[in-house]
Amino acid sequence: DAGVIQSPRHEVTEMGQEVTLRCKPISGHDYLFWYRQTMMRGLELLIYFNNNVPIDDSGMPEDRFSAKMPNASFSTLKIQPSEPRDSAVYFCASTPKGRETQYFGPGTRLLVL
């Protein structure tokens, strides 16, 4: 199994630009999670999906952030417009139905200048 795949691995952009992060969960997993990790705030849950449906997006910091899961094998996290304080590592994780362990992707390191 390839594990959770995230792209890009690194992203450098300028303030005001749109950023799209991508995630492919492990095949057969029903839950997908987006996290943000910073030194100041640690690992924060942004949003999670169950069977492609958003269940809890209370962690999404503001309207500039949006996430979609159009099918079971793909999800995006979009930031528009991006700001320097959005610089962080963004992780995607997935969990199979009935199981409790999250499997993390390698993360996307975002730098907004």
Place this chain on the structure above:
Amino acid sequence: AQTVTQSQPEMSVQEAETVTLSCTYDTSESDYYLFWYKQPPSRQMILVIRQEAYKQQNATENRFSVNFQKAAKSFSLKISDSQLGDAAMYFCAYRRAGNQFYFGTGTSLTVIP
């Protein structure tokens, strides 16, 4: 609300020695799961060990074991025969029944040769 507290931002251990990382959590639920994840410099989040709250027996995975004290809401990780490759950030995590995860702020472990 569920919170996870790791009171040791940094720890160090001599190679081949034993170290214990602390974690406490706050919950009103009786059915949940607890995890320790390791994050090496590569930033990949790697599952180390997990514990089901309904199990009284402490989980063990090779050199890694936990001391789960449900009444005290404590979940410490013991690493025996520490190796240089154990150097990483360690995160304690709580999973509630609804599949939502909460992470602690992490403990940075240094292994001294």
